[in-house]
Amino acid sequence: MSGIGIEGGCRLTGEMEIQGSKNAVLPVLAASILHSGVTVFTHVPDIADVRASLEILELLGARTEFRDHFLWIDASEAGPSEIPKELGERMRSSVLFLGPLLARFGEGALYRPGGCAIGKRPVDYHLTGLTRLGAELSCEGERILASARHLTGCSVTLPYPSVGATEQLLLAACGANGPTRILGAAREPEIVTLCRYLKMAGAQIDGEGSTEIVVHGFRPVAREIRFQIPGDRIAAGSYLAAAAVTGGRIHVEGIHPSHLWSTICGFRQMGCDLRLDPEGIFLSAPERLTALPFLSTDPYPAFPTDMQSAFLAMMSLADGESVMEENVFEKRLTMAKELNRMGANIEVEGKRARCTGVERLHGAELQGADLRSGAGLIAAALAADGVSTVNGFEHVERGYENMVEILKSLGAKVWKITE
Structure with a gap:
């Protein structure tokens, strides 16, 4: 078992080359x-x-x-x-x-x-x-x-x-x-x-x-x-979400924007400014994200289930009420319990999560149950006050290469914890 320690409050800024998919x-x-x-x-x-x-x-x-x-x-x-x-x-x-x-x-x-x-x-x-x-x-x-x-x-x-x-x-x-x-x-x-x-x-x-x-x-x-191997569209979306939730500005290179179109639309609806080129995406986040009234996951080209956890982290801090509907994997919304431990206001009923955005999250000891929820919790912890620990980092390492060093290069204060 391994974990990642995070001192929140740093805006992610800079450039990065995305890994293979x-x-x-x-x-x-x-x-x-x-x-x-x-x-x-x-x-x-x-x-x-x-x-x-x-x-x-x-x-x-x-x-x-x-x-x-x-x-x-x-x-x-x-x-x-x-x-x-x-x-x-x-x-x-x-x-x-x-x-x-x-x-x-x-x-x-x-x-x-x-x-x-x-x-x-x-x-x-x-x-x-x-x-x-x-x-x-x-x-x-x-x-x-x-x-x-x-x-x-x-x-x-x-x-x-x-x-x-x-x-x-x-x-x-x-x-x-x-x-x-x-x-x-x-x-x-x-x-x-x-x-x-x-x-x-x-x-x-x-x-x-x-x-x-x-x-x-x-x-x-x-x-x-x-x-x-082409660039990883989900990893790209995850780092863009981490920048968005921290109010940051990053350029992700090595990804075709067309592969992320539904995700890009979601970022824009939440108030982010995105500039696209054939092999990259530049994102600039607002001071506070705007709530998304309704977003649902479905097979491609609809919004991907693999981005649901990252967007739920964003919704937890957005101004207003958001609704996330999960139509692919029934257990993906269990991450909401961990976000609530950080001070989020999320109610889950069936396959829907209703999220009233709060102004601040606070650090907590968290459990990432799977690859994508772990990445989503890391994004939330980057934006939270104080120090968080996200356990289950071995799940994240199944799909994200060298995440700790990449986040450090973008200005985050993070460190790996190995038992």
Whole structure:
């Protein structure tokens, strides 16, 4: 267990280069199993979930080298192997290895994945989709065993635009005979990134970025693949929110503003001035944020659930009453209890949080239950009077690279606490 100590009251100011995207790199690392050769990834974030993915790849027989955000993977000698429970429980995206294992080797085994405690997050859509493609699945407690003599392309309709299920189907479809049509697909930029990598590896794909994606086939390429991971839109939004709640001014470089459009609209509605360029965002915060009467999370391109915690921190200090509705993960609003311990005035009823902004928050000992709530509590603590401790910082390190040093470079008074 680890924590982060924060002395609040400092405005964040300065420039920063955003890390590579956590949500983009993890499915692409699973996809590297499909390429029986070398892939060189650049701009790879050095975060805990990437390290866990590399352990899985090495367990499967791939060779890896990771240094200074460059990652070299040779999967030519990879083979099927069971992903142990300890590795699977460390991150949600471990389940994404099932699709490429089936596609390349016809079998795979793992345990139901872990990750953040933000709701049920079932993998039913993953398993149903794989079954539709011809996989035979059996479950022994938390253990999932999958095999397929032949995967066959078909039409699969997702009842909800699940990012993970869309990625799983894209990966498995690369081993199917005939076209696979994914209806009701997720549209997130990370889906487009995965499709871009799969095309470089030999897939024929149409429709990425829409609700209907078709995988026509897969012809493995023999050449080395070089692939750059895009900037992390959620990390960028998190640092912008930390600047906004402290009344600061920062320039975040290395992010496409179009990937954050709904979040940018939210910042502007709360009184922030944002200037955009093709590869960055400059934010200047007002003396006090303006309340947002209503904001709800939904799948892309709507406001992202991963930004909900940061905006709830902003709403706690905004002038007026705000309402946040969480429509993706039912447990994300539990962070409101921690904000109330700092003096916030938030009432939660069902999937809605009603927040009457207060003028000041005070320091407290807080518990970050997951990756995004931890980042949101850190933002709130940066704006609070006095000293705060946010425990559970190991969750934050799953997705944010070198956060303590970045915050220091922007003028924050922060330090890591290790037990």
